[in-house]
Amino acid sequence: MTDTFKSGYASIVGRPNVGKSTLLNRLLMQKVAVTSRRPQTTRNKITGVLHLPNAQIILVDTPGIHQSERTLNEMMVRASVSTFSDVDLILVMLSADAGFCDDDEFVLNSMKQVKTKKVLVINKIDLVEKPILLSLMNEMNQKSLFEEIIPISALKEDGLDQLKSLILSYLPEGPEYFPKDMVTDCPETFLFGEIIREKILNLTRFEVPHSVAVVVEDMHEQENGVVQIDATIFAEKDSQKKILIGEGGNMLKNIGRQARQELEKRLGAKIFLKLFVKVKANWRDQSRAIKEFGYTHDSF
Ligand SMILES: Nc1nc2c(ncn2[C@@H]2O[C@H](COP(=O)(O)OP(=O)(O)OP(=O)(O)O)[C@@H](O)[C@H]2O)c(=O)[nH]1
Ligand SMILES: [Mg+2]
Incomplete structure:
Protein backbone atom coordinates (compact mmCIF):
# COMPACT_ATOMS: atom_id res chain seq x y z
CA MET A 1 0.00 0.00 0.00
CA TYR A 170 -2.18 5.15 -17.34
CA LEU A 171 -2.81 8.10 -15.01
CA PRO A 172 0.02 10.05 -13.41
CA GLU A 173 0.37 10.94 -9.77
CA GLY A 174 -1.61 14.10 -9.27
CA PRO A 175 -3.79 16.20 -7.01
CA GLU A 176 -7.45 15.86 -6.18
CA TYR A 177 -8.68 18.20 -8.88
CA PHE A 178 -12.31 18.24 -7.83
CA PRO A 179 -14.21 18.15 -4.53
CA LYS A 180 -15.62 14.76 -3.53
CA ASP A 181 -19.23 15.78 -4.06
CA MET A 182 -18.64 16.94 -7.63
CA VAL A 183 -19.60 14.33 -10.17
CA THR A 184 -20.20 16.36 -13.31
CA ASP A 185 -19.69 19.80 -14.81
CA CYS A 186 -23.08 19.59 -16.45
CA PRO A 187 -25.47 22.23 -15.01
CA GLU A 188 -28.63 20.67 -13.60
CA THR A 189 -30.97 22.62 -15.86
CA PHE A 190 -29.01 21.50 -18.95
CA LEU A 191 -29.29 17.85 -17.89
CA PHE A 192 -33.03 18.28 -17.29
CA GLY A 193 -33.39 19.64 -20.84
CA GLU A 194 -31.41 16.66 -22.10
CA ILE A 195 -33.72 14.26 -20.24
CA ILE A 196 -36.70 15.84 -22.02
CA ARG A 197 -34.81 15.54 -25.34
CA GLU A 198 -34.08 11.88 -24.59
CA LYS A 199 -37.81 11.16 -24.36
CA ILE A 200 -38.29 12.91 -27.73
CA LEU A 201 -35.52 10.76 -29.25
CA ASN A 202 -37.38 7.67 -28.06
CA LEU A 203 -40.84 8.77 -29.13
CA THR A 204 -40.26 10.37 -32.55
CA ARG A 205 -38.85 9.20 -35.88
CA PHE A 206 -37.20 10.21 -39.12
CA GLU A 207 -35.74 13.73 -39.06
CA VAL A 208 -37.62 14.88 -35.95
CA PRO A 209 -35.22 13.54 -33.26
CA HIS A 210 -32.23 15.29 -34.82
CA SER A 211 -34.01 18.59 -35.38
CA VAL A 212 -34.95 19.09 -31.76
CA ALA A 213 -33.32 21.21 -29.07
CA VAL A 214 -34.67 21.63 -25.56
CA VAL A 215 -34.04 24.60 -23.31
CA VAL A 216 -35.11 24.80 -19.67
CA GLU A 217 -36.21 28.42 -19.32
CA ASP A 218 -37.13 28.48 -15.66
CA MET A 219 -37.20 26.24 -12.62
CA HIS A 220 -38.61 27.27 -9.27
CA GLU A 221 -40.30 25.79 -6.24
CA GLN A 222 -43.90 26.80 -5.67
CA GLU A 223 -45.22 27.49 -2.16
CA ASN A 224 -46.81 24.02 -2.00
CA GLY A 225 -43.41 22.36 -2.61
CA VAL A 226 -44.10 21.48 -6.25
CA VAL A 227 -41.16 22.30 -8.52
CA GLN A 228 -42.25 24.09 -11.69
CA ILE A 229 -40.05 23.57 -14.74
CA ASP A 230 -40.73 25.58 -17.90
CA ALA A 231 -39.00 24.21 -20.98
CA THR A 232 -39.14 25.02 -24.67
CA ILE A 233 -38.75 22.41 -27.36
CA PHE A 234 -37.34 23.93 -30.54
CA ALA A 235 -37.94 22.29 -33.92
CA GLU A 236 -36.76 23.51 -37.33
CA LYS A 237 -40.05 23.34 -39.24
CA ASP A 238 -43.78 23.73 -38.67
CA SER A 239 -44.32 20.13 -39.78
CA GLN A 240 -41.96 18.94 -37.02
CA LYS A 241 -43.72 21.14 -34.47
CA LYS A 242 -47.01 19.52 -35.49
CA ILE A 243 -45.57 16.05 -34.93
CA LEU A 244 -44.16 17.05 -31.55
CA ILE A 245 -47.55 18.28 -30.41
CA GLY A 246 -49.42 15.37 -31.97
CA GLU A 247 -53.14 14.66 -32.41
CA GLY A 248 -54.98 16.52 -29.68
CA GLY A 249 -51.65 17.26 -28.00
CA ASN A 250 -51.04 13.56 -27.37
CA MET A 251 -47.36 13.44 -28.31
CA LEU A 252 -46.50 16.41 -26.13
CA LYS A 253 -48.43 14.86 -23.25
CA ASN A 254 -46.46 11.63 -23.68
CA ILE A 255 -43.13 13.44 -23.78
CA GLY A 256 -44.15 15.44 -20.72
CA ARG A 257 -45.31 12.40 -18.77
CA GLN A 258 -42.16 10.37 -19.43
CA ALA A 259 -39.86 13.29 -18.66
CA ARG A 260 -41.77 14.25 -15.51
CA GLN A 261 -41.61 10.72 -14.13
CA GLU A 262 -37.83 10.63 -14.48
CA LEU A 263 -37.34 14.17 -13.17
CA GLU A 264 -39.56 13.51 -10.14
CA LYS A 265 -37.48 10.45 -9.25
CA ARG A 266 -34.30 12.46 -9.60
CA LEU A 267 -35.44 15.44 -7.57
CA GLY A 268 -37.54 13.49 -5.08
CA ALA A 269 -40.24 16.12 -5.49
CA LYS A 270 -43.50 16.63 -7.36
CA ILE A 271 -42.93 18.42 -10.64
CA PHE A 272 -45.14 20.61 -12.75
CA LEU A 273 -43.55 20.43 -16.18
CA LYS A 274 -44.69 23.09 -18.65
CA LEU A 275 -43.58 22.35 -22.20
CA PHE A 276 -43.75 24.79 -25.11
CA VAL A 277 -42.98 23.96 -28.73
CA LYS A 278 -41.47 26.61 -31.00
CA VAL A 279 -39.93 26.73 -34.46
CA LYS A 280 -36.46 28.12 -34.99
CA ALA A 281 -35.79 27.59 -38.68
CA ASN A 282 -32.44 25.96 -39.51
CA TRP A 283 -31.09 26.42 -35.99
CA ARG A 284 -28.58 23.60 -36.59
CA ASP A 285 -26.78 25.81 -39.07
CA GLN A 286 -26.60 28.86 -36.81
CA SER A 287 -23.69 29.06 -34.38
CA ARG A 288 -25.56 31.57 -32.27
CA ALA A 289 -28.60 29.37 -31.75
CA ILE A 290 -26.38 26.35 -31.09
CA LYS A 291 -24.63 28.34 -28.38
CA GLU A 292 -27.89 29.64 -26.92
CA PHE A 293 -29.21 26.10 -26.68
CA GLY A 294 -26.15 25.15 -24.62
CA TYR A 295 -24.48 22.70 -26.98
CA THR A 296 -21.17 24.46 -26.83
CA HIS A 297 -21.13 24.27 -23.06
CA ASP A 298 -17.56 23.32 -22.36
CA SER A 299 -15.87 21.09 -19.85
CA PHE A 300 -13.92 22.31 -16.84
N1 LIG B 1 -26.54 -4.53 -26.00
C1 LIG B 1 -25.85 -3.45 -25.60
N2 LIG B 1 -26.30 -2.23 -25.91
C2 LIG B 1 -25.57 -1.18 -25.46
C3 LIG B 1 -24.37 -1.32 -24.72
N3 LIG B 1 -23.89 -0.09 -24.45
C4 LIG B 1 -24.77 0.78 -24.99
N4 LIG B 1 -25.78 0.15 -25.60
C5 LIG B 1 -26.93 0.74 -26.32
O1 LIG B 1 -26.45 1.40 -27.47
C6 LIG B 1 -27.25 2.55 -27.77
C7 LIG B 1 -26.36 3.77 -27.88
O2 LIG B 1 -25.81 4.07 -26.61
P1 LIG B 1 -25.23 5.51 -26.25
O3 LIG B 1 -24.56 5.38 -24.93
O4 LIG B 1 -26.27 6.55 -26.42
O5 LIG B 1 -24.14 5.65 -27.43
P2 LIG B 1 -23.15 6.87 -27.73
O6 LIG B 1 -21.89 6.27 -28.23
O7 LIG B 1 -23.06 7.77 -26.56
O8 LIG B 1 -23.90 7.58 -28.93
P3 LIG B 1 -23.74 9.11 -29.47
O9 LIG B 1 -23.97 10.03 -28.31
O10 LIG B 1 -24.84 9.21 -30.48
O11 LIG B 1 -22.38 9.24 -30.07
C8 LIG B 1 -28.26 2.63 -26.63
O12 LIG B 1 -29.48 2.06 -27.07
C9 LIG B 1 -27.64 1.81 -25.51
O13 LIG B 1 -28.59 1.23 -24.63
C10 LIG B 1 -23.94 -2.65 -24.41
O14 LIG B 1 -22.92 -2.90 -23.76
N5 LIG B 1 -24.70 -3.67 -24.89
MG1 LIG C 1 -23.52 9.74 -26.33
Whole structure:
Protein backbone atom coordinates (compact mmCIF):
# COMPACT_ATOMS: atom_id res chain seq x y z
CA MET A 1 0.00 0.00 0.00
CA THR A 2 1.21 3.47 -0.83
CA ASP A 3 -0.36 6.81 -0.17
CA THR A 4 0.23 8.18 -3.63
CA PHE A 5 -2.79 9.81 -5.23
CA LYS A 6 -3.37 9.47 -8.96
CA SER A 7 -5.49 11.74 -11.11
CA GLY A 8 -6.00 12.51 -14.75
CA TYR A 9 -8.25 12.70 -17.77
CA ALA A 10 -9.57 9.98 -20.07
CA SER A 11 -11.85 10.82 -22.99
CA ILE A 12 -14.32 8.35 -24.47
CA VAL A 13 -14.44 8.70 -28.25
CA GLY A 14 -15.83 6.78 -31.20
CA ARG A 15 -18.45 6.88 -33.92
CA PRO A 16 -22.04 7.63 -32.89
CA ASN A 17 -24.06 4.98 -31.05
CA VAL A 18 -21.27 2.68 -29.84
CA GLY A 19 -22.22 3.25 -26.18
CA LYS A 20 -19.93 6.04 -24.96
CA SER A 21 -22.49 7.82 -22.81
CA THR A 22 -23.78 4.53 -21.42
CA LEU A 23 -20.22 3.76 -20.31
CA LEU A 24 -19.85 7.17 -18.64
CA ASN A 25 -23.09 6.70 -16.70
CA ARG A 26 -22.26 3.15 -15.65
CA LEU A 27 -18.75 4.04 -14.49
CA LEU A 28 -20.09 6.97 -12.46
CA MET A 29 -23.05 4.90 -11.27
CA GLN A 30 -25.41 7.75 -12.08
CA LYS A 31 -26.96 9.31 -15.16
CA VAL A 32 -25.10 12.42 -16.25
CA ALA A 33 -25.48 11.91 -20.02
CA VAL A 34 -28.55 10.91 -21.97
CA THR A 35 -28.46 7.85 -24.21
CA SER A 36 -30.60 6.50 -27.03
CA ARG A 37 -30.61 3.96 -29.81
CA ARG A 38 -30.35 6.85 -32.28
CA PRO A 39 -26.94 7.99 -33.48
CA GLN A 40 -25.72 11.53 -32.62
CA THR A 41 -27.46 11.65 -29.25
CA THR A 42 -24.66 13.48 -27.42
CA ARG A 43 -24.02 17.01 -28.67
CA ASN A 44 -21.36 18.33 -26.29
CA LYS A 45 -18.51 17.19 -24.08
CA ILE A 46 -19.70 15.95 -20.72
CA THR A 47 -17.24 15.55 -17.91
CA GLY A 48 -17.75 13.12 -15.06
CA VAL A 49 -15.50 12.64 -12.06
CA LEU A 50 -15.02 9.13 -10.74
CA HIS A 51 -13.85 9.32 -7.13
CA LEU A 52 -11.79 6.33 -6.01
CA PRO A 53 -10.03 5.82 -2.65
CA ASN A 54 -6.62 6.87 -3.96
CA ALA A 55 -7.47 8.37 -7.30
CA GLN A 56 -9.68 10.61 -9.34
CA ILE A 57 -10.49 9.60 -12.90
CA ILE A 58 -11.90 12.49 -14.91
CA LEU A 59 -13.88 11.02 -17.77
CA VAL A 60 -14.93 13.05 -20.79
CA ASP A 61 -17.84 11.73 -22.84
CA THR A 62 -17.83 13.17 -26.35
CA PRO A 63 -20.21 13.42 -29.33
CA GLY A 64 -19.87 10.63 -31.89
CA ILE A 65 -17.34 11.45 -34.60
CA HIS A 66 -18.99 11.46 -38.02
CA GLN A 67 -19.07 13.25 -41.35
CA SER A 68 -21.55 16.09 -41.88
CA GLU A 69 -21.45 19.63 -43.16
CA ARG A 70 -24.04 21.01 -40.80
CA THR A 71 -22.70 23.59 -38.34
CA LEU A 72 -24.03 21.70 -35.31
CA ASN A 73 -22.42 18.45 -36.43
CA GLU A 74 -19.11 20.10 -37.23
CA MET A 75 -19.10 21.67 -33.77
CA MET A 76 -19.90 18.30 -32.21
CA VAL A 77 -17.01 16.60 -33.97
CA ARG A 78 -14.68 19.47 -33.10
CA ALA A 79 -15.63 19.03 -29.43
CA SER A 80 -14.58 15.36 -29.61
CA VAL A 81 -11.38 15.96 -31.50
CA SER A 82 -10.42 18.78 -29.11
CA THR A 83 -10.06 16.26 -26.28
CA PHE A 84 -7.37 14.19 -28.06
CA SER A 85 -4.36 16.17 -26.92
CA ASP A 86 -5.89 17.41 -23.65
CA VAL A 87 -6.20 14.06 -21.94
CA ASP A 88 -3.88 11.44 -20.46
CA LEU A 89 -5.63 8.58 -22.22
CA ILE A 90 -8.06 8.19 -25.12
CA LEU A 91 -10.58 5.39 -24.84
CA VAL A 92 -11.52 4.57 -28.42
CA MET A 93 -14.78 2.68 -28.51
CA LEU A 94 -16.05 0.13 -31.03
CA SER A 95 -19.25 -1.84 -31.01
CA ALA A 96 -18.62 -5.60 -31.13
CA ASP A 97 -21.84 -6.38 -32.98
CA ALA A 98 -21.00 -4.01 -35.84
CA GLY A 99 -17.34 -4.98 -36.09
CA PHE A 100 -14.82 -2.50 -37.48
CA CYS A 101 -16.66 -0.47 -40.12
CA ASP A 102 -15.93 2.53 -42.38
CA ASP A 103 -17.26 4.93 -39.77
CA ASP A 104 -14.76 3.54 -37.24
CA GLU A 105 -12.01 3.90 -39.83
CA PHE A 106 -13.00 7.58 -40.12
CA VAL A 107 -12.58 7.92 -36.34
CA LEU A 108 -9.12 6.34 -36.42
CA ASN A 109 -8.10 8.61 -39.30
CA SER A 110 -9.09 11.66 -37.26
CA MET A 111 -6.49 10.71 -34.63
CA LYS A 112 -3.63 9.62 -36.89
CA GLN A 113 -1.19 12.31 -35.76
CA VAL A 114 -2.24 12.19 -32.13
CA LYS A 115 0.46 11.13 -29.70
CA THR A 116 -1.78 10.56 -26.66
CA LYS A 117 -1.95 6.90 -25.61
CA LYS A 118 -4.98 5.04 -26.86
CA VAL A 119 -6.79 2.04 -25.49
CA LEU A 120 -9.41 0.26 -27.58
CA VAL A 121 -12.64 -0.51 -25.75
CA ILE A 122 -14.78 -3.06 -27.56
CA ASN A 123 -18.31 -2.57 -26.22
CA LYS A 124 -21.56 -4.53 -26.52
CA ILE A 125 -19.88 -7.92 -26.15
CA ASP A 126 -23.20 -9.20 -24.81
CA LEU A 127 -24.43 -9.14 -28.42
CA VAL A 128 -21.80 -11.42 -30.01
CA GLU A 129 -20.43 -14.94 -29.70
CA LYS A 130 -16.89 -15.40 -28.38
CA PRO A 131 -15.28 -16.39 -31.74
CA ILE A 132 -16.56 -13.19 -33.38
CA LEU A 133 -15.17 -11.11 -30.53
CA LEU A 134 -11.81 -12.87 -30.66
CA SER A 135 -11.47 -12.35 -34.39
CA LEU A 136 -12.35 -8.64 -34.01
CA MET A 137 -9.75 -8.31 -31.24
CA ASN A 138 -7.23 -9.97 -33.47
CA GLU A 139 -8.07 -7.72 -36.42
CA MET A 140 -7.72 -4.60 -34.24
CA ASN A 141 -4.51 -5.82 -32.64
CA GLN A 142 -2.89 -5.91 -36.06
CA LYS A 143 -3.38 -2.18 -36.45
CA SER A 144 -0.73 -1.60 -33.75
CA LEU A 145 -2.47 1.61 -32.72
CA PHE A 146 -3.54 0.72 -29.22
CA GLU A 147 -1.66 0.11 -26.01
CA GLU A 148 -4.28 -2.45 -25.06
CA ILE A 149 -7.64 -3.81 -26.14
CA ILE A 150 -10.37 -4.44 -23.60
CA PRO A 151 -13.77 -6.05 -24.24
CA ILE A 152 -16.72 -4.82 -22.15
CA SER A 153 -20.45 -4.55 -22.00
CA ALA A 154 -21.31 -1.13 -20.62
CA LEU A 155 -25.00 -1.96 -20.49
CA LYS A 156 -24.49 -5.25 -18.59
CA GLU A 157 -21.66 -3.73 -16.54
CA ASP A 158 -19.30 -6.47 -17.64
CA GLY A 159 -15.57 -5.71 -17.54
CA LEU A 160 -15.99 -2.28 -15.94
CA ASP A 161 -13.76 -2.99 -12.90
CA GLN A 162 -11.00 -4.17 -15.24
CA LEU A 163 -11.48 -1.04 -17.34
CA LYS A 164 -11.22 1.19 -14.26
CA SER A 165 -7.94 -0.48 -13.21
CA LEU A 166 -6.65 -0.20 -16.75
CA ILE A 167 -7.40 3.55 -16.94
CA LEU A 168 -5.77 4.05 -13.54
CA SER A 169 -2.58 2.40 -14.71
CA TYR A 170 -2.18 5.15 -17.34
CA LEU A 171 -2.81 8.10 -15.01
CA PRO A 172 0.02 10.05 -13.41
CA GLU A 173 0.37 10.94 -9.77
CA GLY A 174 -1.61 14.10 -9.27
CA PRO A 175 -3.79 16.20 -7.01
CA GLU A 176 -7.45 15.86 -6.18
CA TYR A 177 -8.68 18.20 -8.88
CA PHE A 178 -12.31 18.24 -7.83
CA PRO A 179 -14.21 18.15 -4.53
CA LYS A 180 -15.62 14.76 -3.53
CA ASP A 181 -19.23 15.78 -4.06
CA MET A 182 -18.64 16.94 -7.63
CA VAL A 183 -19.60 14.33 -10.17
CA THR A 184 -20.20 16.36 -13.31
CA ASP A 185 -19.69 19.80 -14.81
CA CYS A 186 -23.08 19.59 -16.45
CA PRO A 187 -25.47 22.23 -15.01
CA GLU A 188 -28.63 20.67 -13.60
CA THR A 189 -30.97 22.62 -15.86
CA PHE A 190 -29.01 21.50 -18.95
CA LEU A 191 -29.29 17.85 -17.89
CA PHE A 192 -33.03 18.28 -17.29
CA GLY A 193 -33.39 19.64 -20.84
CA GLU A 194 -31.41 16.66 -22.10
CA ILE A 195 -33.72 14.26 -20.24
CA ILE A 196 -36.70 15.84 -22.02
CA ARG A 197 -34.81 15.54 -25.34
CA GLU A 198 -34.08 11.88 -24.59
CA LYS A 199 -37.81 11.16 -24.36
CA ILE A 200 -38.29 12.91 -27.73
CA LEU A 201 -35.52 10.76 -29.25
CA ASN A 202 -37.38 7.67 -28.06
CA LEU A 203 -40.84 8.77 -29.13
CA THR A 204 -40.26 10.37 -32.55
CA ARG A 205 -38.85 9.20 -35.88
CA PHE A 206 -37.20 10.21 -39.12
CA GLU A 207 -35.74 13.73 -39.06
CA VAL A 208 -37.62 14.88 -35.95
CA PRO A 209 -35.22 13.54 -33.26
CA HIS A 210 -32.23 15.29 -34.82
CA SER A 211 -34.01 18.59 -35.38
CA VAL A 212 -34.95 19.09 -31.76
CA ALA A 213 -33.32 21.21 -29.07
CA VAL A 214 -34.67 21.63 -25.56
CA VAL A 215 -34.04 24.60 -23.31
CA VAL A 216 -35.11 24.80 -19.67
CA GLU A 217 -36.21 28.42 -19.32
CA ASP A 218 -37.13 28.48 -15.66
CA MET A 219 -37.20 26.24 -12.62
CA HIS A 220 -38.61 27.27 -9.27
CA GLU A 221 -40.30 25.79 -6.24
CA GLN A 222 -43.90 26.80 -5.67
CA GLU A 223 -45.22 27.49 -2.16
CA ASN A 224 -46.81 24.02 -2.00
CA GLY A 225 -43.41 22.36 -2.61
CA VAL A 226 -44.10 21.48 -6.25
CA VAL A 227 -41.16 22.30 -8.52
CA GLN A 228 -42.25 24.09 -11.69
CA ILE A 229 -40.05 23.57 -14.74
CA ASP A 230 -40.73 25.58 -17.90
CA ALA A 231 -39.00 24.21 -20.98
CA THR A 232 -39.14 25.02 -24.67
CA ILE A 233 -38.75 22.41 -27.36
CA PHE A 234 -37.34 23.93 -30.54
CA ALA A 235 -37.94 22.29 -33.92
CA GLU A 236 -36.76 23.51 -37.33
CA LYS A 237 -40.05 23.34 -39.24
CA ASP A 238 -43.78 23.73 -38.67
CA SER A 239 -44.32 20.13 -39.78
CA GLN A 240 -41.96 18.94 -37.02
CA LYS A 241 -43.72 21.14 -34.47
CA LYS A 242 -47.01 19.52 -35.49
CA ILE A 243 -45.57 16.05 -34.93
CA LEU A 244 -44.16 17.05 -31.55
CA ILE A 245 -47.55 18.28 -30.41
CA GLY A 246 -49.42 15.37 -31.97
CA GLU A 247 -53.14 14.66 -32.41
CA GLY A 248 -54.98 16.52 -29.68
CA GLY A 249 -51.65 17.26 -28.00
CA ASN A 250 -51.04 13.56 -27.37
CA MET A 251 -47.36 13.44 -28.31
CA LEU A 252 -46.50 16.41 -26.13
CA LYS A 253 -48.43 14.86 -23.25
CA ASN A 254 -46.46 11.63 -23.68
CA ILE A 255 -43.13 13.44 -23.78
CA GLY A 256 -44.15 15.44 -20.72
CA ARG A 257 -45.31 12.40 -18.77
CA GLN A 258 -42.16 10.37 -19.43
CA ALA A 259 -39.86 13.29 -18.66
CA ARG A 260 -41.77 14.25 -15.51
CA GLN A 261 -41.61 10.72 -14.13
CA GLU A 262 -37.83 10.63 -14.48
CA LEU A 263 -37.34 14.17 -13.17
CA GLU A 264 -39.56 13.51 -10.14
CA LYS A 265 -37.48 10.45 -9.25
CA ARG A 266 -34.30 12.46 -9.60
CA LEU A 267 -35.44 15.44 -7.57
CA GLY A 268 -37.54 13.49 -5.08
CA ALA A 269 -40.24 16.12 -5.49
CA LYS A 270 -43.50 16.63 -7.36
CA ILE A 271 -42.93 18.42 -10.64
CA PHE A 272 -45.14 20.61 -12.75
CA LEU A 273 -43.55 20.43 -16.18
CA LYS A 274 -44.69 23.09 -18.65
CA LEU A 275 -43.58 22.35 -22.20
CA PHE A 276 -43.75 24.79 -25.11
CA VAL A 277 -42.98 23.96 -28.73
CA LYS A 278 -41.47 26.61 -31.00
CA VAL A 279 -39.93 26.73 -34.46
CA LYS A 280 -36.46 28.12 -34.99
CA ALA A 281 -35.79 27.59 -38.68
CA ASN A 282 -32.44 25.96 -39.51
CA TRP A 283 -31.09 26.42 -35.99
CA ARG A 284 -28.58 23.60 -36.59
CA ASP A 285 -26.78 25.81 -39.07
CA GLN A 286 -26.60 28.86 -36.81
CA SER A 287 -23.69 29.06 -34.38
CA ARG A 288 -25.56 31.57 -32.27
CA ALA A 289 -28.60 29.37 -31.75
CA ILE A 290 -26.38 26.35 -31.09
CA LYS A 291 -24.63 28.34 -28.38
CA GLU A 292 -27.89 29.64 -26.92
CA PHE A 293 -29.21 26.10 -26.68
CA GLY A 294 -26.15 25.15 -24.62
CA TYR A 295 -24.48 22.70 -26.98
CA THR A 296 -21.17 24.46 -26.83
CA HIS A 297 -21.13 24.27 -23.06
CA ASP A 298 -17.56 23.32 -22.36
CA SER A 299 -15.87 21.09 -19.85
CA PHE A 300 -13.92 22.31 -16.84
N1 LIG B 1 -26.54 -4.53 -26.00
C1 LIG B 1 -25.85 -3.45 -25.60
N2 LIG B 1 -26.30 -2.23 -25.91
C2 LIG B 1 -25.57 -1.18 -25.46
C3 LIG B 1 -24.37 -1.32 -24.72
N3 LIG B 1 -23.89 -0.09 -24.45
C4 LIG B 1 -24.77 0.78 -24.99
N4 LIG B 1 -25.78 0.15 -25.60
C5 LIG B 1 -26.93 0.74 -26.32
O1 LIG B 1 -26.45 1.40 -27.47
C6 LIG B 1 -27.25 2.55 -27.77
C7 LIG B 1 -26.36 3.77 -27.88
O2 LIG B 1 -25.81 4.07 -26.61
P1 LIG B 1 -25.23 5.51 -26.25
O3 LIG B 1 -24.56 5.38 -24.93
O4 LIG B 1 -26.27 6.55 -26.42
O5 LIG B 1 -24.14 5.65 -27.43
P2 LIG B 1 -23.15 6.87 -27.73
O6 LIG B 1 -21.89 6.27 -28.23
O7 LIG B 1 -23.06 7.77 -26.56
O8 LIG B 1 -23.90 7.58 -28.93
P3 LIG B 1 -23.74 9.11 -29.47
O9 LIG B 1 -23.97 10.03 -28.31
O10 LIG B 1 -24.84 9.21 -30.48
O11 LIG B 1 -22.38 9.24 -30.07
C8 LIG B 1 -28.26 2.63 -26.63
O12 LIG B 1 -29.48 2.06 -27.07
C9 LIG B 1 -27.64 1.81 -25.51
O13 LIG B 1 -28.59 1.23 -24.63
C10 LIG B 1 -23.94 -2.65 -24.41
O14 LIG B 1 -22.92 -2.90 -23.76
N5 LIG B 1 -24.70 -3.67 -24.89
MG1 LIG C 1 -23.52 9.74 -26.33
